[in-house]
Amino acid sequence: MPHKTFLAFIWPSLLAMILFIALPIVSVGYQSLFIEHEQILIESETCGPFGCDTEVSVDAAAMAELREAQPAGRFTGLGTYTNASHLAFDEIGEIFATSENFGEIRNRIMNLPFYKALIFTLAYTFIVTPLVIILGFAIALVVNSIPRLLKGPVIFFSLLPMLVTPLVGSLVLYWMIDSRGIIGAALQALFSDPTLSLKASPTLTWITLFVYGVWHSAPFAFVVFYAGLQTVPQDTLESAMVDGASRWERVRFVIVPYLMPLATFIALMQLMDNFRVFEPIIGFSAAASATSLSYLIYNDLRASESPLFGSAAATSLLTILGVIILLLPVLRRNWREFNRKT
Amino acid sequence: MSNLRDKKPPSLVALSTGFVLVWLVIAAFPFLWTMWGSFKVEADFFSRADWMNAITGPVTERQHGSPFTGAGYEGAWVEQEFWRAVVNTAIVTFSVVVISLTLGTLGGYALARSGFKYTFWLLMAALVFRAMPHVTLVSGYLLPFFQLNIWGYLPTTIIVLVAINQPFTLWMLHSFFLSIPKDLDEAAMVDGCTRFQAFRLAIIPVMWPGVVTTGLFSFLLAYNDFTVTSMLLTQENATMIPKINSFLGSTQEEGKVMYAVAAVVSAIVPLFVLILFFQRQIVSGLTAGAVKG
Structure with a gap:
């Protein structure tokens, strides 16, 4: 396809990506070099019958003017x-x-807020991702062995936690783990501790969020592995059986190596998605004991008086840096493959 | 003989059946529980006395004369004007799906048919863009949008969501178009079609399965988005998910939390229906990326 035709086909989507993904990144970089204006204070004297009071207040008009002149700060x-x-x-x-x-x-x-968020984000990413892969693989193996008639309904219900909006999914769980909700009450009865609350301690909150993350993403791994299991070569399985491999050995030495590329794919997707963990923290109202990088940015932009653009932009850029470091191995591999092909 | 050896010991059958059942409960029970509970009053759904109350609903019966009540839904949809958010969500998701599919099919087709080196770089850039946390982009939008005075309107949000969605759409449709034989459009061009005519007459008729699958995921992205919609829309223009979040701020009052529960269930039901009808496409879409990976 000549360059001109290629451009004619791709320019709308290229323009959208440049305008709303590439430029914002530049804009973030620019904004991160600025901070909010200092407040312009004026002193006003109010004199009453009992003498004069001087009052210091923010000069709103002058501030507005300054913001107009230098919007970035x-x-x-x-x-x-x-x-x-x-x-x-x-x-x-x-x-x-x-x-x-x-x-x-x-x-x-x-x-320190940044490190607190960074540590949680990394912990979430690197704890949830392997658990998702393991759980998804286990579900796929088991579902693959149940009667055909039941597979459809099982897949239907398995898809729910993944496709439901993260905020909605975390709210549904949040209400259940409330000390008056069914899981919260059950846990209290189980440990016979009427004051037990999953929301109270930071450790328990972290664990709750991890459990939510696994619950939310395991279906994705399950579906991918399940589709992969349908294509496992039967000949290899049968010859392993003839050679006397037990059920476990067949899984370990035939199925797992065969599905390895899929596991890499799931790991890549999960690393990207888990690194931006954000909605569950809002859904579980967990900000006091667990914050993520995304949450820090959101919080800065939501700051009550005026948004802290500079601070949010700096965190954003550091987050983007994190994403790129996370993706480097993948990009390098793709680059090598591409070079081998050409 | 192999059939005989393949027969599972009963203990393994029991174990795997048990595992599936446990997983089903973990996956589905929270939703069913919340749906059931949304027709109760708060004192039943969050019962201090006995969890059985959430099932039988004695307080609901005392207050409303029947074990089920639509009070939560009435409060959310009518009193808190949740219907407005539903209308906004419908507008946003519909526009996002239509626009991003239009742009995505054109771009994906070009990427699949051009053999030049820059297609690789474009696809890699799309992969990196796909990994960007949305909130980092939002922090880049806000200030320029305030300056240009386009903050808070639905069209702005729609375009932003389309752009955020593009990397994924491009990847998916690109790999789908790769599976359509090149001969098809080349034959059309030999017969005298221009490239665009070949696309319109030869490719569009056979591309629908891929487009439907990609469209489903575009729909899910727009429908499920919280980050972009909550930061870029005013209160009146809010879509469902930010609206639900705004309910949470006012849940201290007695009974208000049931509004949020009702709204959450209202947001889940369309997804239920979607999975019911498009389960096959969703599964094939999830695996499409994996097969080539």
Whole structure:
């Protein structure tokens, strides 16, 4: 296909991607170099019968004018990246200098908002992803062995947790784990501890979110593995059987290696999706004990008075950096394959 | 002989049946429970006394004269104007699906038929774009949108969702078009069609299965989106998911939480119907990316 025809076909979607994905990234980079204007304060004196009071207030008119003139705010360079709510170099240095043991270092780092979010995001990504693959594989193996008639309904119900909106899915679970909900009450009865609440402790909240993540994504792994199982070569399975392989050995040495490429695919998709974990934190109202990078950005943009564009942009850029690091192995592999082909 | 050896020991059959049942309960029970509970009052759904109350509904019966009540739905749809959000969602999802499929088929077709090196780079860029957390993009939109005064309107959100959806649509349709033999459009072009005529007359008639599958996922993206819609729309223009989130702020009041429950169930039901009718396409779509990976 000549270049011109190619362009004629692809320009609308290329334009959409450039305007609304590539440019915003540039815009984020630009905004991250600025911070909000300082507030312009005016003193006004109100004199009553008991003497005069001076009152300090924000000059709204002057602020509006300043924002009009410089919408992005004041230039700070990389100041936003290094301040306490992002990479916090000074604080980290101080923590390492003054803390006595590893536990203290960890606790103090967990108090820095950016690192707290980063650690949760990474923990979520790298705990949920393998569990999803294992659980999905187990479900696929078992569903593959049940009578054909039952497979349809089982797949129907299995798809639900994945396709339902993350916020809605997490709300449904959140209401059930409420101490007055069925799971919450059941847990209280099980451990005979009437004060037990999954929302109270950070550890339990983290576990709840992980469980939600596995519940939400396992169907995806299940469906992909299930489709893969239909294509496992029967000859290989039969010859393994003739050679005396037990049921477990057949799974271990025939099916698992055959499905390995699918596992890589699921892992890639899951890494991308889990790294942006966000809705469950809102659905479970878990922000107090678990925040993710996406949540930090959302929170900055939702700041009550005026959105903290600079801070949100800096976190965004750091997140994008994280995504690229996460994808590097995949991109490298694709590049090598492409070079081999040409 | 192999059949004989393949016969499962009863213990394994029992184990796997049990596993499937447990999984079914884990996957489906929360939804069924919430659907059932949405017809109760709060004192039953969140019962301090006995969890059986959520099933039998004694308080609901005392308050409304029957174990089922539509009070939650009435409150959400009429009093809190949830219907407005439903209309907005319908507009947004319909437009997003139509526009992104139109752009995606054209682009995907071009990517599948052009053998030049830049197609690889475009596809890789699309992969990286696909991985971008949506909220990072939103933080790039807000300030320019405020400046241009286009923040808060449905068309803006629709275009943004279309763009965010493009990388995925392109990948999916690209791999689908690869499976349609090249001979088809080349034959049409030998017969004197231009490239576009070949696309319109030879490709469009055979492309519907791939388009339906891709359309389903575009629908899900637009329908399920919370990040973009909650940040880019005003209160009046809110779609269902941000609207549900805004209910949560006001749930301290007695009974209001049932509005949110009713709204959540209202948002789940269309997905139920969707899976019911398109289960085969969804499954094939999920695996389409894997097969070539």
